[in-house]
Amino acid sequence: MNQSIIKTIAFDADDTLWINETFFRDAEDQFCALLEDYLPYEECHKRLFEMEMRNLPLYGYGIKPFGLSLIEASIEITDGEVSIEIIQELIAMAKAMLDAPVQLMEGIEGVLDTLSQKYRLVVATKGDLLDQERKLEKSGLAKYFHHIEVMSDKQPKNYMKLVNHLDIAPESFFMVGNSLKSDILPVLEIGGNAIHIPFHTTWVHEQIDYEVVHDNFQAFEKVDDILNVL
Amino acid sequence: MNQSIIKTIAFDADDTLWINETFFRDAEDQFCALLEDYLPYEECHKRLFEMEMRNLPLYGYGIKPFGLSLIEASIEITDGEVSIEIIQELIAMAKAMLDAPVQLMEGIEGVLDTLSQKYRLVVATKGDLLDQERKLEKSGLAKYFHHIEVMSDKQPKNYMKLVNHLDIAPESFFMVGNSLKSDILPVLEIGGNAIHIPFHTTWVHEQIDYEVVHDNFQAFEKVDDILNVL
Structure with missing residues (x-):
């Protein structure tokens, strides 16, 4: 050069x-664990990714878009059956990611x-x-x-x-x-x-x-x- | 000068x-209309504003922070009684704001x-x-x-x-x-x-x-x- x-x-x-991607992977794992009664792990990951891709043009990149997509995906995956407690956990997850040590x-x-x-x-x-x-x-x-x-x-x-x-x-x-x-x-x-x-x-x-x-x-x-x- | x-x-x-602020005011009005069974209009506005201020240091400014705060405030205001349909409407409101004509x-x-x-x-x-x-x-x-x-x-x-x-x-x-x-x-x-x-x-x-x-x-x-x- x-x-x-x-x-x-x-x-x-x-x-x-x-390090960044690891935090997202961990959050996705947590998300799919919360929804394990509704969908197997692999399928859950796939559905979440699809939601993120659908929202990407409008939301862009980052943790806040990810948080909004987590909430929307939890509603879609459970056909509206997701509990408010789980939605609260998803909000808390996004906040913890924003506040994570570097x-x-x-x-x-x-x-x-x-x-x-x-x-x-x-x-x-x-x-x-x-x-x-x-x-x-x-x-x-x-x-x-x-x-x-x-x-x-x-x-x-x-x-x-x-x-x-x-x-x-x-x-x-x-x-x-x-x-x-x-x-x-x-x-x-x-x-x-x-x-x-x-x-x-x-x-x-x-x-x-x-x-x-x-x-x-x-x-x-x-x-x-x-x-x-x- | x-x-x-x-x-x-x-x-x-x-x-x-x-124009920008008008869209936020309209969204706040919609939010408080959705929750009118739980809280009078004035009080609802106040609680939403408090939630936004609490989240501001972590979320910063913009529509995505606002959307996340709408969802969290709806849960808090209703003591977790808010319906999934309302949360879906809040997500749709945030998306409509992001997609609004200038x-x-x-x-x-x-x-x-x-x-x-x-x-x-x-x-x-x-x-x-x-x-x-x-x-x-x-x-x-x-x-x-x-x-x-x-x-x-x-x-x-x-x-x-x-x-x-x-x-x-x-x-x-x-x-x-x-x-x-x-x-x-x-x-x-x-x-x-x-x-x-x-x-x-x-x-x-x-x-x-x-x-x-x-x-x-x-x-x-x-x-x-x-x-x-x-």
């Missing part, structure tokens, strides 16, 4: 800086410390502004970043807007993230550079079933490995 | 560019058209990124703005961040909005300039009970009036 042209390195937040990804702080001395770093995340700002604050990582960019989605056009906003050319833009679909492919499409650091759990919605091969792309096992190329 | 120092004019979005404030487009030829204009709003981006898109006003800044809150520190981000001094920053509490006072506090255009309905949470007098402050009845000073 041609390091001299790098002006800004953007880090995805959830499952790149800190668990940093292993090795991330050292990497940010090193890179922030050489490059301008930003956080580029989709989801909820308040929630992501709060997590960045709690994480103790805010000091390494110039600022946080919360995007409503991670389509190529959103990255184009981000790059224009950062006042740099796409080829000077570097993205580090765990989702091939959201952090890598759209960035390569606009002519940027991308590094993939997988997380052990990936939301079905973020999964792609082919291999990425591109001159501007590299994949590493651990975040520390990126210091070899940046 | 010293026009030569103005670098950027920021417009609040809800109830400055387009109604521009009278005269706003002409003002933006004129000002955008002389100044850099941005939207500075709190609330939900996806929702505000969607409204800006639907409104047809996007072409007048350099970009949209969605803030998690409108405290002085958030405006300081915005002004730094815009790369200008606070005295070159101009804010136009309908809320004295959110759009005017914090901007004056950081040394910026502010113009107040009241909207007929103001959320209780945004109300202040004293008059604002400040060198950098002006108030107008209609948005067109600002063309006399800018």
